[in-house]
Amino acid sequence: MSTTPFDLVNSKLATFKQLVVTHPQLQPLFTKFGPFWAKFGKVVTYSVLILTFLIIAAVGVNLGLNYARQIADTTNTPLPINTPTVTKTQNFRSVLLDVRDQVQAFDPLLPDPAPPAVDNNITLKQKP
Amino acid sequence: MKYLIISLLCLLAFVSPAAAASTQTDTAEADYRFQFDRYREAHRQYQVAKANFFEANTLKAEQDALVAAKSAAVLRNEVLRTYTHWLRLQLLDQSPHYPTVNTIAPSLLVLEHWYTSHSAQIQAAGALQSYEQVNQQYLDHIPEQERVFLQGQIHLKLGLLLDFQSQAKSHYDTLTPTLTTITTIPEVEQGMTKISQLGTAFNEKILTVQTFSNALEANSFRMDRLYSDGSNHVESLRNIQLQMLDLIIELDNRYVHNSL
Numbered sequence: 495m496s497t498t499p500f501d502l503v504n505s506k507l508a509t510f511k512q513l514v515v516t517h518p519q520l521q522p523l524f525t526k527f528g529p530f531w532a533k534f535g536k537v538v539t540y541s542v543l544i545l546t547f548l549i550i551a552a553v554g555v556n557l558g559l560n561y562a563r564q565i566a567d568t569t570n571t572p573l574p575i576n577t578p579t580v581t582k583t584q585n586f587r588s589v590l591l592d593v594r595d596q597v598q599a600f601d602p603l604l605p606d607p608a609p610p611a612v613d614n615n616i617t618l619k620q621k622p
Numbered sequence: 623m624k625y626l627i628i629s630l631l632c633l634l635a636f637v638s639p640a641a642a643a644s645t646q647t648d649t650a651e652a653d654y655r656f657q658f659d660r661y662r663e664a665h666r667q668y669q670v671a672k673a674n675f676f677e678a679n680t681l682k683a684e685q686d687a688l689v690a691a692k693s694a695a696v697l698r699n700e701v702l703r704t705y706t707h708w709l710r711l712q713l714l715d716q717s718p719h720y721p722t723v724n725t726i727a728p729s730l731l732v733l734e735h736w737y738t739s740h741s742a743q744i745q746a747a748g749a750l751q752s753y754e755q756v757n758q759q760y761l762d763h764i765p766e767q768e769r770v771f772l773q774g775q776i777h778l779k780l781g782l783l784l785d786f787q788s789q790a791k792s793h794y795d796t797l798t799p800t801l802t803t804i805t806t807i808p809e810v811e812q813g814m815t816k817i818s819q820l821g822t823a824f825n826e827k828i829l830t831v832q833t834f835s836n837a838l839e840a841n842s843f844r845m846d847r848l849y850s851d852g853s854n855h856v857e858s859l860r861n862i863q864l865q866m867l868d869l870i871i872e873l874d875n876r877y878v879h880n881s882l
Binding site for chain 1: 654658661665668672675676684687688691694695698701702705708709712750753754757760761764768771772775776778779782783786789790793849852853856857859860863864867868870871874875879
């Protein structure tokens with residue numbers, strides 16, 4: 495069983511009341527300070543409670559923020575999708591395609607190879 | 623070591639004769655181009671010497687011009703001879719699938735010999751008059767030269783097309799057993815019939831071109847017209863071949879290998 499400051503103050507007050515009974519000359523002092531200590535005890539008790547609540551709330555908020563940050567950093571990977579299996583088609587290439595390309599590129603024009611363009615009249619005669 | 627030498631000799635013995643022929647053809651072409659370069663330089667010197675001769679009209683200038691003209695004429699013959707040799711070797715490369723070239727090649731060889739012989743006559747000409755006589759022989763021989771060249775060129779084209787044709791035929795022959803089992807498919811039957819018709823048309827066209835080539839002897843020479851007619855013949859052959867190849871490729875893809 496924990497003892498609150500309020501309880502301490504009350505116990506001190508009770509002790510002080512007994513002192514007042516045994517020492518009547520303390521009656522004016524008791525009248526003056528008794529309610530003050532009672533109020534002081536309540537204030538201290540509530541302050542500690544409020545402070546504890548605030549600390550717990552601050553720690554909770556801090557933990558919550560850290561957790562939220564961690565969630566934000568992680569990459570969202572979608573769930574694997576079952577892809578349908580495609581039946582492979584054999585890519586056939588006819589050997590004649592190369593021959594066809596050669597025929598397409600074949601030049602039908604004559605003369606090929608062109609005869610050399612030479613001077614057919616190497617003469618020393620004067621032109622008329 | 624002994625086995626290594628024997629292995630190497632065996633390897634050399636099995637080297638394709640076609641590859642060797644191709645190397646010969648390449649060498650002939652290189653020789654032709656080399657001679658052409660020599661001729662260009664000689665012809666330039668001949669033009670200079672001829673201009674000097676006409677301008678100075680001295681015995682010395684005449685002799686210089688004669689030497690230059692003879693040199694240019696001999697090198698021109700050498701250019702024509704090496705061209706003829708190159709054309710002949712190209713034709714002979716086609717002989718495995720077009721044996722007709724073996725009957726055309728000898729006329730090119732005769733022409734080669736003619737140039738050699740004519741060059742000797744040019745060298746022997748010691749005076750202007752005798753040189754002009756030899757030059758006239760060359761001029762008289764030009765129609766024959768053009769005829770042989772054109773014949774060789776036409777048959778070279780035929781040889782190349784027949785090479786493609788033999789490749790197409792050998793591939794089609796491998797498809798025929800499969801195709802004959804599915805002639806119930808109308809497209810297959812139509813395709814095979816069309817290929818057969820195109821093959822016949824191709825062979826007929828080959829005969830037409832050969833007749834055209836042989837008839838060159840009787841023609842008076844208008845080379846541009848002959849080149850044009852020859853080109854048209856070759857082009858129509860090529861078009862028939864392309865149609866046939868398209869059909870074979872389609873049948874192969876669609877009905878034999880089912881890839882379409």
